[in-house]
Amino acid sequence: MIKLINGRGQLGASLKKLENLNIKQNVYIYHTWNIDDKSKNTQKKEFDKFVNFVRNQKQNSKIVFISTSSTKDNWYNYYKHLSEAYLLSNTINGIVIRLPTLVGKGIFEKLKNESAKPFGSFSIATIDDAVEFIQSRIFIDSIIKIHTLQSETISAKIVNELIKFGKNNVY
Secondary structure, eight states: OEEEEEOOHHHHHHHGGGGGSOOSSOEEEEEOOOOSOOOHHHHHHHHHHHHHHHHHSOTTSEEEEEEEOOOOSSHHHHHHHHHHHHHHHHOSSOEEEEEOEESSSTHHHHHHTTSSOOOSEEEEEOHHHHHHHHHHHHTOOOSOOEEEOOOEEEEHHHHHHHHHHHHHTOO
8 A cells, every 4th residue: 555645736646646556565655844934943843743653653664755855055954854864763664765846836836927036056857757766766675765866957047048938938
C-alpha cells in the first residue's frame, strides 16, 4: 500500500496516482509542508508535525520524505534538512527525495503576473520527471538514502523572458 500524506498541489495530484500501485509493503510519501510562510515558527511547527508522524509509524513502514535540493539560507530549508536528518537517524526504511523547483504554479505564476522579479538562477525540472524519479526510488534497496533529482540550471532572467514571451504570444 502506498499512502500519500497530504499531497496537495500539482505534484501531489500527480503523486496520487502512485496510490493505485499494488504493493505489499506499507509506503508513506510525506508530501506536506508550508512553503508559503518561511518564518522560523511556522517551519518549526512543520518539523514538529513531521517528527510526530515518524514516531507514530510502524518500524516496518517505509517513509519517503519529499524534500528540497535548495540551499537558500532560510528556515524552510533548515527545517526540511533537519527533517531529513531526523528521518534517517530514527528509521530503518526512510528515504529522502530532494527535488528542485518544479515547473508549474508558484514562482513561475508570480513571474507571469509580475508579482515577483527574476533574480539569480533556477534549478528546475518538470512535475512528470519528479513523479517518475520518486517512483523509481521508492523500491530501491540501497544503503544510500538521499536521492536528488537532477535538474536544469537556467537564469531567472531567461525564465522570466520565456514566460513573458508565452504570455504575449498566446494565439
